[in-house]
Amino acid sequence: MIQLITPPLATEPAAEQLPKRHYLNAGYTARSWLLTVDHKRIAILYLISITFFFVIGGLAATVLRLDLMTPEADLVLTETYNKLFTAHGVVMVFFFLIPAIPTVLGNFLVPLMVGARDLAFPRVNLLSWYLFMLGGSLTLYALLAGGVDTGWTFYAPYSSTYSNTYVMATAVGVFISGFSSILTGLNFIVTVHKMRAPGLTWFRLPLFIWSSYAASIIIILGTPVVAMAIILVGLERGLGLGIFDPRLGGDPILFQHLFWFYSHPAVYIMILPAMGVISEIIPCACRKRPFGYAFIGFASFAIAAFSFLVWGHHMFVSGQSIYAGMVFSILSYLVAIPSAVKVFNWTASLHKGWISFDTPMLYAYGFVALFTSGGLTGLFLAAMAVDVHVHDTYFVVSHFHYIMVGGTVMAYLGGIHFWWPKMTGRLYPEGWARFSAILIFVGFNLTFFPQYILGYLGMPRRYHVYPEEFQVLNVMSSAGASILAVGYFFPLTYLIWSLRYGKIAPANYWRATGLEWKTTSPPPTENFLETPVVVDEAYDYQKLDGRSDEIDSDKESGHDRHTLR
Amino acid sequence: MTGTRSAEATSPLAHQFDDLPQQHAADELGMWLFLCTEMMFFGAVFLAYTVYRTHDEAAFAAASTRLDLFWGTLNTAVLLTSSLTMVLAVQAAQTSQRNTLVVMLLATIVLGSVFVGIKGLEYHHKYSEGLMPLLGLPFHWDEPGRSSAEMFFDLYFVMTGMHALHMVIGLAILLILLVQTLRGRLLGDFSIPVHLTGLYWHFVDVVWVFLFPLLYLVGGRH
């Protein structure tokens, strides 16, 4: 007989008062925040910075979508339009998508999840934030002083020789932020290896740790290569060196090789931590161990490794050898496999599980649907014969927005909501939050689904002039963007509101497994009053809920794994 | 070892670690990860070098003969020697031999400075021979393969310049270590900064070990 799980309580009731001593009231001076080495405070600093850059990037997008409502170039000059989409790309990629989940959720959670007092190198962590702010300020200055019109991809020789815009300042800003990223990744890897609590073996770690670790590997191996590419462009502009200059026999495609060697794995830096968040929300909401825990963990590493083998799929029509293109095309199909494994496993985790419609789970459902769509269209693009037609069209734009916005941003919001009680000790208003999640999902699809069609019909990207027959789809997309913007505005508002007026959160609001939930909400500065000792397997929801049913035994899969009591 | 706090000797143990072995292991892993990023960083420009060399090996060989083989070879020997003095410095720090540590750090700094000095000399030679195609300066090349030769010198200045920058940073760190040593620090359990600096210094040496033959010894120097 099929038994449905009905946990006695979906969530813990609100608490009477906040804990007396926690990391937020440990000091109120500016100095205590700006010179903090507490990973949780640094996470909050990043939260504020990241949100700021998201708004900047979003403003650029707003102007873009307004201009695109008409087929003529009637809102801004073409030069300005070029600067706007460059600003949107640079800010969103380097100052939001790559840092967001690692620096906000990762910084906050990684030490807590492994049972440590802090990351391995707390001062390096603070340096990381200052470097991020320095790079961001420099880039912002460049964007405001006159902007850059090369596109976020900085292709040579336009960026190295011909562009008359603030390429140098932007490049230096991005370079510095790359350093920030490297230091964060380094910190995570060392922490996970050397600072796990007693009893916390690799296969008892939360999947968020597996994913963050895999993303950190990509950061370490990939970022330095684009750093060199940026330096070479800067030196070409500043010193007149001609590494990519065709007049010296230089090859602009070499720039693209060095650029995409990082920038393709970079998209996995954006998505792996997002997948990690989803891997935490789904087991908690479904009240059962995720299906194929080990496979999800290994898939994270496989994605990290394979991601370095496929960069040439961005260069199919650049002049790269067609034979190299074939190699990159086949390898690109390979990299889709571990991602697919994860999607199958998340879906299978719902089987015989509790189906929840709490806000984090709404974001998780949205993530799985939209990431799958974006991922599948990636396979379309990996086929050279198709890519020849849709390269540099809105099809590509839609593909990566499905993954980055439909994937990463939704997972980021889902994670913010899921861990908000832990981070702030407050509960957000569930009704408004669910409404916002649905609004965002609707707005997102209205914005980006028409763009698949536009691209398929041939509308190029980075153009603000287009044939009249594309206007209807463009207007739909812009309308969707306005709904999306409103959708983002709501969480910004009610989350800040909740800091003062929200109900007080208990220590473990979601009744979740994981060491971070075994300390107070918010946690004390040192995280745990006593170093935890781990004896349970990961995601032991059967034990936590006190169930005697066989839901977790994975009998259908042929494994006979019973959780420990 | 939890470490006691007295006026003179504060514990080397940082608050986030449980014991010194854990801290040392973490520090070392952190430095290796950083060196891995440096490997990828220099590797990128080595790719550029390799691509362009395969395009025109003859011109690269001709351009390479215009570099000062004597000074380049001497510099390599100097840098390898500085690696030796560095590893001896690390050993002295770990065994709390303060005087040896001071001498070895000083020797490493001197040798490293000699390297940078010779590099500056070489750059000056190239400038006066008109083989410095930067900032619009004239490039004097009458043989065939002019654009490839210019590319060679562009790569020469980028690669050795990046390397020299890393050397200068290393020298600055070594100076700080020297000052610390003279104040009685960095010995025994407190010696990890010397160990980590040693790893960095050796890595910079390894980069030169690849740079030297690829820049100075292209093709036969008949």
Add this chain to the structure above:
Amino acid sequence: MSHNTASLRPYIIVFAALMLLLVVTVEVSRLDLGRGNFLVAVLIASIKATLIGLYFMHLRDSTALSRLVALSGVLFLAILFTLAFSDYWTRNWLSPLKLGSEENSPSARTAIEAPVLDRAISAHDGDTTYPR
């Protein structure tokens, strides 16, 4: 991780080996091995780098993890080189031009194509119906 003074010997031996290899690499470069010069130079440099890594940087006595980190850098550089060269080595398979000559540079290619273009245009001189 502490050593006593008796173990200075490995460092001296490695140093001597490094200096010897320096002499070898300079002398071997005097031979004309064509493409082989590059490979030999990289090979000798790799041996020197390995010696420095194992003995001066103490990888021999370090954890397997440190060795893995060092090797990962090498491995992923190999990936970068291999896949980038899968482009460079095969770029001209569809073209009659050969690798490794002045003819191959992009500027030279324009020089080759321009006369063809000129001839195509001039072939239609006087033809008022042909679009320019």
